[in-house]
Amino acid sequence: xxxxxxxxxxxxxxxxxxxxxxxxxxxxxxxxxxxxxxxxxxxxxxxxxxxxxxxxxxxxxxxxxxxxxxxxxxxxxxxxxxxxxxxxxxxxxxxxxxxxxxxxxxxxxxxxxxxxxxxxxxxxxxxxxxxxxxxxxxxxxxxxxxxxxxxxxxxxxxxxxxxxxxxxxxxxxxxxxxxxxxxxxxxxxxxxxxxxxxxxxxxxxxxxxxxxxxxxxxxxxxxxxxxxxxxxxxxxxxxxxxxxxxxxxxxxxxxxxxxxxxxxxxxxxxxxxxxxxxxxxxxxxxxxxxxxxxxxxxxxxxxxxxx
Amino acid sequence: xxxxxxxxxxxxxxxxxxxxxxxxxxxxxxxxxxxxxxxxxxxxxxxxxxxxxxxxxxxxxxxxxxxxxxxxxxxxxxxxxxxxxxxxxxxxxxxxxxxxxxxxxxxxxxxxxxxxxxxxxxxxxxxxxxxxxxxxxxxxxxxxxxxxxxxxxxxxxxxxxxxxxxxxxxxxxxxxxxxxxxxxxxxxxxxxxxxxxxxxxxxxxxxxxxxxxxxxxxxxxxxxxxxxxx
Numbered sequence: 091x092x093x094x095x096x097x098x099x100x101x102x103x104x105x106x107x108x109x110x111x112x113x114x115x116x117x118x119x120x121x122x123x124x125x126x127x128x129x130x131x132x133x134x135x136x137x138x139x140x141x142x143x144x145x146x147x148x149x150x151x152x153x154x155x156x157x158x159x160x161x162x163x164x165x166x167x168x169x170x171x172x173x174x175x176x177x178x179x180x181x182x183x184x185x186x187x188x189x190x191x192x193x194x195x196x197x198x199x200x201x202x203x204x205x206x207x208x209x210x211x212x213x214x215x216x217x218x219x220x221x222x223x224x225x226x227x228x229x230x231x232x233x234x235x236x237x238x239x240x241x242x243x244x245x246x247x248x249x250x251x252x253x254x255x256x257x258x259x260x261x262x263x264x265x266x267x268x269x270x271x272x273x274x275x276x277x278x279x280x281x282x283x284x285x286x287x288x289x290x291x292x293x294x295x296x297x298x299x300x301x302x303x304x305x306x307x308x309x310x311x312x313x314x315x316x317x318x319x320x321x322x323x324x325x326x327x328x329x330x331x332x333x334x335x336x337x338x339x340x341x342x343x344x345x346x347x348x349x350x351x352x353x354x355x356x357x358x359x360x361x362x363x364x365x366x367x368x369x370x371x372x373x374x375x376x377x378x379x380x381x382x383x384x385x386x387x388x389x390x391x392x393x394x395x396x397x
Numbered sequence: 398x399x400x401x402x403x404x405x406x407x408x409x410x411x412x413x414x415x416x417x418x419x420x421x422x423x424x425x426x427x428x429x430x431x432x433x434x435x436x437x438x439x440x441x442x443x444x445x446x447x448x449x450x451x452x453x454x455x456x457x458x459x460x461x462x463x464x465x466x467x468x469x470x471x472x473x474x475x476x477x478x479x480x481x482x483x484x485x486x487x488x489x490x491x492x493x494x495x496x497x498x499x500x501x502x503x504x505x506x507x508x509x510x511x512x513x514x515x516x517x518x519x520x521x522x523x524x525x526x527x528x529x530x531x532x533x534x535x536x537x538x539x540x541x542x543x544x545x546x547x548x549x550x551x552x553x554x555x556x557x558x559x560x561x562x563x564x565x566x567x568x569x570x571x572x573x574x575x576x577x578x579x580x581x582x583x584x585x586x587x588x589x590x591x592x593x594x595x596x597x598x599x600x601x602x603x604x605x606x607x608x609x610x611x612x613x614x615x616x617x618x619x620x621x622x623x624x625x626x627x
Contacts, residue, residue, distance in 0.1 A: 099505055301486050304446070305547070306476030307503035308469075395448055 100314070107318040111326075118326075121287050125323055125374070126330025128280050132273035133331055133370050134338060137362050139266050142258075144360065153255055155232070157218040157239045158246045161189075168216045171244060175218055180226030180235060185219040192217060215246060229256055277377055280327070284320050284381030291316065292389045304395035313386045320382020321375055328374030335362050398424045398555055398586040399445060404454035406440050406610075414440040415610045417454070422588060424554070427581035429597045429616075430590040432607035438590035441607070442557050445588065446480055447471055459554060476504055479548030481558035485540050487532040493519070493543055494528035500551040518550040519543075522576060538569040545573065549580060556580060558589045562596065574600055 111118045157175070159168055165188055172186045187195075192214040197203045222235060232250060240248045292299065299312055339361040350357035362370070399422040406415040415437045422428050430438045443449040444456045447463045456463045459477055466474055479500075487496050497518055501511045519525045522542035524535075532540050541561060548556055558577065562570035574589070574596050581587045581602075591597065597604055604616035 298488050304480060305500040305503055306472045308472040311503050
């Protein structure tokens, strides 16, 4: 068989399957809807996880530690300590907050101004706000940085303000796993839906299959249109899932942007990345094809021509 | 072209449809297979078309023994046989063109050649110009001729027909049989199962007579005889 004939056969099978799906718009639409929803859910989870990761990337600056100096450390010495701290590898920025400035800010933002006036001396220590480099922001790096500062004799305590970021990353890890489980379960669902749809199609076309085998159609020839039907279900389902995702992003984005602004971030939803779309279409096509193949393999063998 | 050697066929339900049947059909021969219904005519055709395999004995078609042919070689085997059915087995939802083209499509013929050959086959059965009609829009006789066009479109060396005139009036029957004779005249082997004695006499071709699964007479021999082998 020449390549041209081979191609012609496949194009014929593909167009035939496409035509058949188009002739039963309602049944096709329902099947596509089921597949589209099943694909959209895990894809939405992965979009959420990826977007949230990008968001915490934006929160990288929010990882910092407060180094509280002992009271009585003079300002000049504090400035020297800040300079030393800047030289420590893994440190991006150090801001010195003198006790006076701290008191002013506290008075301004806390609303305890009158209570503070009652105090004879400034109860607040001088603070170094240390922002680590992003590359040195792992839990272990932060811990070693914390110990380094805590060992200084002028330092009272070191407080890490990062635990919520670590927790958030852990939550994302859980969601990622959840996404994988959802993808596996709903993927199995897509297999079953496509497999069953193809099985019904095979039963409906039994007479045609018998005649085709009778005139010398091979199993591969008889199977081919069903495989293309499965593949088309996969592509159509993925397309529908994409539309659902974009619509969901469109609806969610204003409120997410508002939320991000409340946290001082300019972040907004990005929608499915190329990677997610590749996974969506690749997964959809693979599942559609596989479901059709299993079904066709099982049910076509039993159909032999009778005279 | 076809050789049956002491062929017996027992169906799973226990019915023995053929018992020790032996005959040979030469390439280009036209042969009638006659007998009452239930005599085993259909079983002989099924064995030739490899819809069934023999229980005992060997069936050889075009040099290939059907008993041992592997499943993956069956499609290629069937492509060299054109089959015509009494109920013609056309696909009701496909136009005439698609029905006739099916054997060429499964064999992977190029589109241009498919088009040419389908028209030629429809021309031979007198149905040129009806390519786009559905089978149900044609008369029974015309549907039968579409079935014949489908059987001959890929120019197989062997055509088998099971009661091809069963639903036709005598004039149409004769017309269909003459069509088969024309194919035989150009070298195609034709095996027709029929109970229509009138037609068999009219065409004066070899006749194999079956009764209760055994050969009762073979018109290729000078005198019909009962096969003694039991």
